[in-house]
Amino acid sequence: MVDIAAENKYISYMMGKISTDNVEKESYTVKKGDNLWNLAKKELGSGATNQEISQYMLLIAKMNGLDTYEKMNNIKYGQSIFMPDTGTISAREYISSQKDKKEITAAEKSMYEILKQIENNELNIEKCYSGTTGVEVYLATKYDDELGYPITRASIKTSGSGENRRIREFSFEDSEKNLQPERLDYALYPDGNLTKGSYSEYTAKQNGHITTLPAVEVQKVNNSLKNLLNVKAESGNSGKEISIYM
DSSP states (O other): OOOHHHHHHHHHHHHTTOOOTTOEEEEEEOOTTOOHHHHHHHHHOTTOOHHHHHHHHHHHHHHTTOOSHHHHTOOOTTOEEEEEEOTTSOHHHHHHHHTTOOOOOHHHHHHHHHHHHHHTTOSEEEEEEEOTTSEEEEEEEEEETTTTEEEEEEEEEEESOGGGOEEEEEEEOOSSOOOOTTSOSEEEOTTOEEEEOOSOHHHHHHHOEEEEOOHHHHHHHHHHHHHHHHHHHHHTOSOOOOOOOO
């Protein structure tokens, strides 16, 4: 006989270790014979371990607010639920990236919040300048009613264009606090190095290290930003070029 109280305690503990902050959702209609375990196993494919299936099953459950043993075992035919959309990486790669992952930092939370605001068109994207070396800088700004002028929430430094566009640096504000009024608070580099903001990239990497993001997470951030900028460039809506002191 299943000890429901013990199962719920375990589920609560395990869900507390799972982050859904950077996982997109896609709708799925439950079919006959579906249960969370089988859905997770199907997504991961052959060769997945029971531990991997269990972790992915809990991710699906957390995305749908199925936070007890009873709820997890009571999805019904025809019900609409959310499944994880891990983008360009496979479900197995996503699970692998979560192994032994430390608790998400305030910087990471801010990064995903800023990305969400950019993708939802809550921030205005304008080209700041194009350098002679082919480097372009775009600013993501939001108008501040109290101050009466736009404030910069993020800066995206790129090189190349289209499919060859490369994100060289993504600097952004803390989503909750004004930590460094004179400059952006954090920066993410292509090698996954997430740092405290600095006037110097070298200084930031040497002295401001916060954490190193897994390659699959950096890929998701870069793809999101590249797609955004490519769409704006192709549609001619990249914004007027503005002059601003960096």
